[in-house]
Amino acid sequence: MSPKIGVYICHCGTNIAGKVAIDEVVGFAKTLPNVAMVREYKFMCSEPGQNLIKDDIKKEKLDRVVVASCSPLMHEKTFRGACEAAGLNKYLLHMANIREHCSWVTEENAPATEKAKALIRGAVAKAALLEPLEKKEVKIHPHVMVIGGGIAGIQAALDIADSGRKVYLVEKDPSIGGHMAQFDKTFPTLDCAACILTPKMVQVGQHPNIELLSYSVVEKLEGFVGNFKATVRMKSRYVDLKKCNGCGDCWNKCPAWRVEKPKGEKKVVHNALTLGPPKAIYMPTLQSIPAVPVIDKESCIYFKNGKCQICVKTCPTGAVDHKMVDVVREIEIGSIIVATGYKLFDVTKMPQYGYGRYPNVLTGLEFEHLNCAAGSTGGQVLMENGEPPKSIAIIHCIGSRDKNYHEYCSRVCCMYALKFAHLVKEKTHAEVYDFYIDMRAFGKGFEEFYNRLLEEGVRFIRGKAAQISNEPIYPEEEGKLIVRVDDTLLGRVRRVPVDMVVLCSAIEATQDAQDVSRLLGLCHSRDGFFAEKHPKLAPVSTAIDGVFIAGCCQSPKDIPDTVAQASGAAAQAMMLAARGAIEIEAATALIDEDRCTGCRICNDLCPYHAIEFISDKKVSRVNDALCKGCGTCVAACPCSAIAAKQFKDNQLLAEIEGVLS
Amino acid sequence: MLKKPDIQREGQMDLGFVNEVAAIPGGEKIVDCIQCGTCSGSCPTSFLMEDSPRSLIYKVRAGLREEVLKSPDIWLCTSCYLCYVRCPKSIKVTDIMYALKRLSCKGRYPIQRRGYHLAKSFMKVVNNYGRNQETELLLRFFLRANPIGLIRNAFIGFNLFIRGRMPIFPHKIRQRKEFRAIVARAESISNSQ
């Protein structure tokens, strides 16, 4: 007997109805084969809208449903739910995307209406041939992996661990803490970064539910939501994590420096400022977690000529071991939180600011190190000759809001620039000039902070600094760096002589983020940041079920936003784990063993090795648990013995015919 | 300079002006300007301008046609292209300056800078011979715009002359007839739109 199809056309307010002549489309739909019922409604996704469908299925005995509304990626779940609730196999639903692909992208009304008709015709044709599928469930492995140990990763890991679930925290550096651990103060509240971060880092180190894999990278990732298998390489740090007690004798004795050593006129080397010991065996910061040093192969004498080993001799617990090798581990988890953070824009790409050519031109991060109490200068703001500066220029938007580099706004620069200005005022008597294009003080307490700095007497100049030179033209410029700028409010070109310049460089996506995205198959936007599933309603989810994102790897953001997002991601991961099981792709491939000739072309074609060869029967067979339903094998099969459920040849051909005729 | 109006009335604005400039090849991006001042800060001559490149762009967008096209400042551009390469919005500022110069000539606005006269003389000479003839060019220009300059620079001219760097007789191209025909045609095309 022929199917009974119900067609439901959504106005979506005026989103669709404003362009597409609904009545005309309804009339048209009625004429289509197998269509038993056509309805239109303001909002099909609403409760009453869904009820229309449910009732018809029950009363009219519909056995196929076509909803013409928004994108299936938006509401397929919703309407499948409705069908199921009415006792209809949910795979007998098909959607026609007459909003995103029609009303929203078409200029004129008439063509939009025509297009809508065609799309519905196609949908009906396919729906007629749809077949019921049974849903498949898989167990969710309760453990979670967090990639990246910055503040985002730390927050997520702690939240999940506190909920009583096991977390693997993978950090590529020797210590967790990320960028935040390198800051002195945090805007706008000016509380000390170390004071609020260190306790959290310690918690991570001690938490029974957190296994910290520091100095490690994820090399491989297989599986799917609920059942991932990650291969992690733990790089050898040449110091035994268990034996070492972090006493620090090794770096006190170590003769080799891993950064440029200050000497002569150069009392402070700005691009060599470190928060930890500057030696070849070191900890990134003194608050490092784990509190175990690592050896820098480049600068270590032993790795150069096989001699020295002073660290080995001095170590009281015999923890140092130059022969140590990498360890590779396989870890099973149910979901993953990616929190790989950001890197700073390379300011040498803008030679007009003379970074690298002029001493006392610093990047924002270098200035943080300068201010950090634990740093080489004990938190004093000093020029390379060891003197405190008499005047400082802080320049916004270096590499941000600039089509030549990054078109986006990095979002944090304005406020950390203000923070710097405050620190300078607090620590020195220097005159502070702040060069900005627009002062973006949108966050909680930001505008008040801006006001505070105005009152602290910072000289704000609206205009992007054009160039920096060290060549005086006027007497007051002797021995200074000169910032040339158009003071747009004064409408005059100014030359501002200063002792020190801080470049507020942009936040950009990291290279290893790219690797991770390849690893997991995450999408990223053109500027390299990971793409969330929905910009407003699913900001921590991704296109891949069971993989969540948090922090600056998704887009530039400040610490509060990062922490909030991290907790959000943690909640998502816990939700999955709590559910215990999840429904997976039912639309897998199926091989008709009578038609299969056993040519095995499909076997190597399958990216998931889901197709095995049954040698005694001389046919191939699909392993449902592994198959993702991409359909590559289907298209490749020379004797069309493979069918992709929901996307069978006859179904697709019918849809194609439908949309075209 | 124009007298500043007491209140800028919308009725006095030429809101189409910006589109006119944006329609010129190279001018498209003018609407993207965020007034950061990178152009003017980089400009070697902006410090003498009443209206820096930045404020000229702003006035174009605001619709102050006359004020912009009468402005002597557009003739101060040395086309060093520093603004062009630095603009964070990839606005081709130098090309826009050229565009403004041309619009200013087209609109027959009183030209207040000698740059215009130099350009005019340059064109005359080139259209005559197919090539520039520096000696004649300078004579024409100074006589036209700056007689005193002629005397001021006579000595330098002499210096160049004795070093064989100031030929008296113009270099002419052979196919002057064809060349002028081409020029004439190009003129008529660009005037036709």
Added chain:
Amino acid sequence: MALKKEYLYYPGCSLHSSATSYDDSSRAVLEALGSKVVEIDDWNCCGATAYMAIKEMTAFTISARNLAIAEKKGDHVVAPCSGCYVGLSKANNYIKEFPEVHKKVNTALAEGGLSYNGTVHVRHVMDLFVHDLGADELKKFVKKPLKDLKVGCYYGCQIIRPKNEIDSPEYPTTMEKLMEACGATAVDFVMKAFCCGGAILGTEEAIGLRLIKNLMQSAKRNGAQILVTPCPLCQMNLDAYQRRAAKKYGMKFDIPILYFTQLIGLAMGISPKKLGFGKEIVSAKSVLKQFL
């Protein structure tokens, strides 16, 4: 890397009058490096800056006339003058980028029985040294290294801007490499890629002199004994007006301004006469005595 056997050559107006020494030295050096220099037949003005200022289409068209003539002979046109280089390549790019411009240009060219397909690459003579030859290759041709000669490389504007493949538009370094290859010591100075004011000196002398002053001051401060440039206008401007600028600001420069090809030629052992030495106003004799 190596130079091509043959280059089409577009000298441009100034190289036939005020900048003959650039013309001579460029030809002499390229010949000595084993490349044939073929001047484009009956070339005309490139329609540069001043012309472009009032008649863009016409400027593009007369530029294109040269390209059209060149197109018959080959695909690489070398222009030593930065002004011409920008004039020609700007026209070239606009013709490629905007079809309507291309159409108009060809309609006009038809009047002279010409048409241009847009196949020509416009090159600057320095571009040849940097990308076709390379500093290391050049070293091999150096016979008389310019030992302990402190040379300031002044690029001017239009050779590096708007963006092109020759060098960084902000902080170029290639000419320095060439000079080092010639055995000289290149001195870095901030103003090396900023405007010298040549384009407006005739019209706005006060501004022009001020820019000259800043530039020469910067060069002198960094110890340049001599400046080399790839631009006739810059050369003329700095050479002819530096004394006036010095006088106005009560300073003293006396830094000879040469074309970079002249020094390269000198280092390659070509006779100073063939390189057009002695035509500069601020004489280079004293500075270069041990090399001339």
Added chain:
Amino acid sequence: MPFEPKILGIFCNWCSYTGADLAGTARIKYAPNVRIVRVMCSGRVDNSFVLKAFQEGADGVLVAGCHPGDCHYIEGNFKTMGRVPILKEMLRQFGIEPQRFRLEWISASEGDRVAEVVNQMTEQVRKLGPLKWKEVTNTKDLKT
């Protein structure tokens, strides 16, 4: 009345279809001539689909998938790429201009590219004029 080409789009679920959705959300307007059919992966696209489309009266076919290396199914799009030469050859033999078929990589973030590609293709096909292949051939079931 001017010729309005019919173009079939076969878009992969993860990148290109999502990209097309983005074009919608961003309200980017483009030619209404394209009808987009969703498959999970461009790797699913069987050459016979394309032929079928032409047979059913399409004047052009546009297949779109994730950028090489970004495939949600690791390497499905490479498989698609592999099939194109054969397809082009088939089309040549059937006397169909190769410009009527196009394989494009469009990521989920490239809504503007969807519009750009569709518009280009529409113009291209409009220049070529109607295909009228339906009349030319009555070949039914092209598979097997």
